[in-house]
Amino acid sequence: MRSGAPQGASEHLLLGPFYRLIGMAFAIEFFVRRILQGAVIVFLVSFVIFALLRVVSGDPVRIILGPMASSAAIEETAEQLGLRDPIPIQYGRFVAGVVQGDFGHSFIRGVQGGSTGGSQDSEGLDTDNRAPVFDLIMTALPYTAILAGGGVFLALLIALPIGIFAGRNSGRWPDRFALYVSSLFISLPNIWIGVVLIFLFSTKAGWLPAIGYEGLAYAILPAIVIAIEISPVLIRAISVSVSDNLRAPYFALGLVRGLSSNYMFRAHVLRNSAVPLMNLFGAQVIGMLLGGLFVVEYIFSYPGIGLLTINAIFQRDFPIVQAISILAAVALVLINMFVDFFSSLIDRRLKF
Amino acid sequence: MTTRDVLQVSGLSIRNANLPKAAPVLQDVSFSAAPKSVVGIIGESGAGKTVLAKALVNWVASPLEISSGQLFFEGVDLLKQPAERFNAMRGREISYIGADPTSALDPTVPVGSQIVKKLVTVKPTLSKREAKEFVIETFQAVRIPSASKRFNDYPFQFSGGMMQRALIVDALVTNPKLLIADNITQPLDVTVAAQILRLLRQLQQDFETAIVFVTASLGTAVDIADKVLVMKEGRVVESGGTSGLLANPQDDYTKQLIHQVPDIWGAEPFHSEQIDEHPILSIRDVSKTYQLADPDVVFGKQAVQAVRGVSFDVRRGENFGVIGESGCGKSTLSRLLSALESPDTGEVLFNGTSLSSMSSKQLLNWRQKMQLILQDPYNSIPSYMTIGDIIAEPLRIHNLEKGNALWTRVKAVMTEVGLNLDLIHDLPAGLSAGQRQRVSIARALVLEPEVLILDETLSALDQVEQSKLLALFADINRRRSITCIYISHDLAMVRRICDRIGVMYLGKVVELADNESLFSKAGHPYTRALLSAVPVLEEKPFEESVYLLDGEPPDPINIPAGCSFRTRCPFAIDQCAQEEPNLEVYEEKGSAAACYVGYAKLP
Numbered sequence: 009m010r011s012g013a014p015q016g017a018s019e020h021l022l023l024g025p026f027y028r029l030i031g032m033a034f035a036i037e038f039f040v041r042r043i044l045q046g047a048v049i050v051f052l053v054s055f056v057i058f059a060l061l062r063v064v065s066g067d068p069v070r071i072i073l074g075p076m077a078s079s080a081a082i083e084e085t086a087e088q089l090g091l092r093d094p095i096p097i098q099y100g101r102f103v104a105g106v107v108q109g110d111f112g113h114s115f116i117r118g119v120q121g122g123s124t125g126g127s128q129d130s131e132g133l134d135t136d137n138r139a140p141v142f143d144l145i146m147t148a149l150p151y152t153a154i155l156a157g158g159g160v161f162l163a164l165l166i167a168l169p170i171g172i173f174a175g176r177n178s179g180r181w182p183d184r185f186a187l188y189v190s191s192l193f194i195s196l197p198n199i200w201i202g203v204v205l206i207f208l209f210s211t212k213a214g215w216l217p218a219i220g221y222e223g224l225a226y227a228i229l230p231a232i233v234i235a236i237e238i239s240p241v242l243i244r245a246i247s248v249s250v251s252d253n254l255r256a257p258y259f260a261l262g263l264v265r266g267l268s269s270n271y272m273f274r275a276h277v278l279r280n281s282a283v284p285l286m287n288l289f290g291a292q293v294i295g296m297l298l299g300g301l302f303v304v305e306y307i308f309s310y311p312g313i314g315l316l317t318i319n320a321i322f323q324r325d326f327p328i329v330q331a332i333s334i335l336a337a338v339a340l341v342l343i344n345m346f347v348d349f350f351s352s353l354i355d356r357r358l359k360f
Numbered sequence: 361m362t363t364r365d366v367l368q369v370s371g372l373s374i375r376n377a378n379l380p381k382a383a384p385v386l387q388d389v390s391f392s393a394a395p396k397s398v399v400g401i402i403g404e405s406g407a408g409k410t411v412l413a414k415a416l417v418n419w420v421a422s423p424l425e426i427s428s429g430q431l432f433f434e435g436v437d438l439l440k441q442p443a444e445r446f447n448a449m450r451g452r453e454i455s456y457i458g459a460d461p462t463s464a465l466d467p468t469v470p471v472g473s474q475i476v477k478k479l480v481t482v483k484p485t486l487s488k489r490e491a492k493e494f495v496i497e498t499f500q501a502v503r504i505p506s507a508s509k510r511f512n513d514y515p516f517q518f519s520g521g522m523m524q525r526a527l528i529v530d531a532l533v534t535n536p537k538l539l540i541a542d543n544i545t546q547p548l549d550v551t552v553a554a555q556i557l558r559l560l561r562q563l564q565q566d567f568e569t570a571i572v573f574v575t576a577s578l579g580t581a582v583d584i585a586d587k588v589l590v591m592k593e594g595r596v597v598e599s600g601g602t603s604g605l606l607a608n609p610q611d612d613y614t615k616q617l618i619h620q621v622p623d624i625w626g627a628e629p630f631h632s633e634q635i636d637e638h639p640i641l642s643i644r645d646v647s648k649t650y651q652l653a654d655p656d657v658v659f660g661k662q663a664v665q666a667v668r669g670v671s672f673d674v675r676r677g678e679n680f681g682v683i684g685e686s687g688c689g690k691s692t693l694s695r696l697l698s699a700l701e702s703p704d705t706g707e708v709l710f711n712g713t714s715l716s717s718m719s720s721k722q723l724l725n726w727r728q729k730m731q732l733i734l735q736d737p738y739n740s741i742p743s744y745m746t747i748g749d750i751i752a753e754p755l756r757i758h759n760l761e762k763g764n765a766l767w768t769r770v771k772a773v774m775t776e777v778g779l780n781l782d783l784i785h786d787l788p789a790g791l792s793a794g795q796r797q798r799v800s801i802a803r804a805l806v807l808e809p810e811v812l813i814l815d816e817t818l819s820a821l822d823q824v825e826q827s828k829l830l831a832l833f834a835d836i837n838r839r840r841s842i843t844c845i846y847i848s849h850d851l852a853m854v855r856r857i858c859d860r861i862g863v864m865y866l867g868k869v870v871e872l873a874d875n876e877s878l879f880s881k882a883g884h885p886y887t888r889a890l891l892s893a894v895p896v897l898e899e900k901p902f903e904e905s906v907y908l909l910d911g912e913p914p915d916p917i918n919i920p921a922g923c924s925f926r927t928r929c930p931f932a933i934d935q936c937a938q939e940e941p942n943l944e945v946y947e948e949k950g951s952a953a954a955c956y957v958g959y960a961k962l963p
Contacts, residue, residue, distance in 0.1 A: 033658045040658075257463040264417050265530065266451020266482045275477075276466040283468075355468045356514050359653070
């Protein structure tokens with residue numbers, strides 16, 4: 009037999025249940041293959057982003073130096089920044105830096121974090137005064153992590169009970185209720201919800217802070233907006249996969265085999281429903297989350313990656329935009345890799 | 361009723377609550393089952409057999425509902441009890457095994473732990489460890505090989521037959537008084553089905569269980585049941601002791617059912633009328649291996665040897681049969697013959713020209729002469745095209761006809777295969793499986809091919825429809841002197857339509873014989889095993905007790921050295937392990953078998 013687990017493997021010290029559930033060779037092969045594929049994807053994405061940023065209109069040097077700068081100064085600064093070199097050469101230089109952990113310096117932001125574009129630098133640019141992109145991202149990342157984590161947590165808090173309830177009562181009122189809730193949530197624009205929540209809970213009631221970040225309470229309102237945005241997709245996915253699994257032959261047969269309906273639900277239906285849910289996460293929810301964060305952080309002036317990106321785009325701050333794009337690509341690749349790995353832990357038939 | 365009956369059903373009726381005016385699904389069904397007896401329930405699909413079987417385990421799902429009747433289990437009417445009381449019997453006193461073993465368990469949890477879970481649920485005194493040991497012992501008892509490893513395997517790693525064994529274990533671990541077996545051999549190959557029946561008979565004696573055995577195959581029911589109920593349209597039309605009912609059927613429907621069971625040895629072997637000795641198709645030592653990922657070796661590959669050095673000639677105008685069980689490589693062979701794939705080694709010659717030497721344009725032209733018809737009547741024709749367009753499409757692809765001439769040809773072929781010409785502008789939705797296969801056949805015949813490959817083309821059809829299409833093919837064969845290659849697992853069918861037959865086992869042709877010799881002499885022990893396992897009503901020349909096999913074919917990844925059949929062959933000798941035998945002629949008509957034991961020495 010080729011089931012992969014040697015005798016007594018379930019007691020394997022370090023890998024424990026993983027060893028039993030899935031062949032080691034499979035796991036190694038999986039990660040080697042997926043990391044290599046992921047590297048190719050990130051490389052291509054970063055090149056496309058890098059090149060596109062440099063062909064769109066808007067000269068960053070003009071923004072750095074301000075409208076008063078002479079064209080000679082602009083050319084000099086552009087030369088100095090390497091912005092007049094062919095794109096592949098610029099990209100090569102950038103990749104060489106990234107490999108050493110250097111994502112370059114912001115064009116605009118000073119070491120202290122303030123935006124300096126357009127006034128002080130009309131004589132030229134001294135990159136040493138500018139904040140390293142890596143530091144900017146690392147400062148913003150924890151805030152975004154809190155917001156994204158909170159948003160997903162709240163979304164699951166809404167979607168799991170509603171979705172499971174609907175799935176267990178397919179075709180009856182809970183199913184319709186879930187549909188109405190999802191339709192309502194999906195038709196509310198996140199900008200509008202954000203503004204309404206700020207108005208109700210901050211301005212009127214004064215219960216929650218809305219702008220900036222000085223503590224966990226500042227993440228609550230934006231997290232609610234995120235949760236409302238992504239929960240409809242989750243509700244539909246959960247209710248569909250729960251009701252499909254309830255209709256699967258193994259469920260009815262489990263009851264006939266003498267197992268209780270509650271046990272079959274807990275042990276088998278929920279387990280099988282987790283796979284499509286995880287795939288949805290990798291394929292769709294993470295994308296929605298990233299998009300949502302830009303808007304939500306902007307509305308709430310929340311100092312995370314989203315706000316950093318939006319400002320950087322307005323300011324043609326190439327180094328920040330390209331670093332964040334790469335970061336997003338890496339995050340998507342990694343999350344999908346783990347989603348697929350854990351899916352195949354649950355369902356051994358899956359082959360990635 | 362005698363008081364000691366385990367089960368007594370009286371006047372059971374079930375109706376569809378959404379269709380109150382329609383005839384009930386079950387009407388006034390009564391029967392009883394004595395301890396240790398086997399009651400066979402037989403009927404065609406739609407007779408209500410499965411509804412009845414499920415009702416016996418309180419599995420009547422909306423919109424169906426029990427409208428009247430009693431269901432006594434050990435003297436207690438379970439329908440009068442609260443549902444919890446009935447449900448508490450399930451999996452304990454009354455067990456159920458269904459028709460589809462592969463979807464019966466959660467696909468994501470190992471088989472063993474699901475059976476253990478059931479065991480500890482119904483017997484809470486048992487510890488998990490004891491339960492596990494017990495299940496592994498029972499796995500061994502039902503001859504699941506390497507039981508303790510199999511225990512940790514997932515449902516998809518089991519074959520249908522192995523899974524059905526595991527489910528028999530699952531049903532019988534609690535030593536129930538009544539077992540409902542609902543079509544349990546239906547999806548299995550004949551030798552595996554025969555093994556399952558033998559196993560069930562043994563276990564029944566050990567466990568002293570009464571069995572209600574539902575099946576659509578009269579041969580199978582006769583094989584196992586003491587008493588048979590014949591059902592038609594929800595009603596029991598006749599019941600009685602098996603041998604009496606068979607010898608002296610009263611109801612017309614019973615007579616018809618008995619008549620429909622195909623005779624194998626009683627039937628005249630088929631002969632095509634115009635066979636040209638010159639081969640139209642020659643297969644020369646073809647083999648095909650597929651590469652699969654090896655789950656145990658990083659970036660490792662496993663070679664699945666689907667077809668291993670097959671050679672034979674098909675003569676112009678003859679009907680050639682390829683038979684074998686699941687996984688023997690017969691479908692891969694059909695893909696090689698129809699040039700959907702090319703062989704790794706060897707070649708397929710059509711009128712002396714190798715298919716692999718043809719350019720893609722030549723190959724396209726050649727396809728006019730060689731048509732393939734598949735098994736699934738639903739997915740092999742597009743649902744969005746009219747029947748006329750479906751049949752006309754090949755003519756358009758090959759640019760053969762236009763305008764009126766095209767439609768004349770389409771209509772002619774529709775008439776030939778027995779399709780009503782009114783259907784020409786209809787979509788295939790609403791056509792029966794048999795009519796759909798006629799559309800597929802018409803689509804192939806419209807090109808006037810020289811060779812037809814029928815890959816399990818008639819397997820999805822019921823006996824009556826199958827007989828009609830066989831008559832159609834016999835007719836086509838006579839009129840057009842077309843060459844047909846039937847790829848099938850159905851011995852009764854090849855008996856009725858093929859001149860010569862190749863028997864495949866693990867990617868090799870182990871016997872190549874003419875119809876008469878194969879069925880009466882059979883030079884290979886595997887052929888005899890197949891023939892001994894067919895469920896028929898007539899006397900078989902090969903006894904099940906002598907020839908029936910144990911276990912299942914080895915994995916095509918690890919094919920045993922020497923003769924690939926020797927690991928299951930009851931007659932294997934030392935020489936069989938040394939070298940793979942070649943086909944040797946064993947009788948005057950030129951029939952050949954690949955066996956070292958030799959025709960004379962087989963019992």
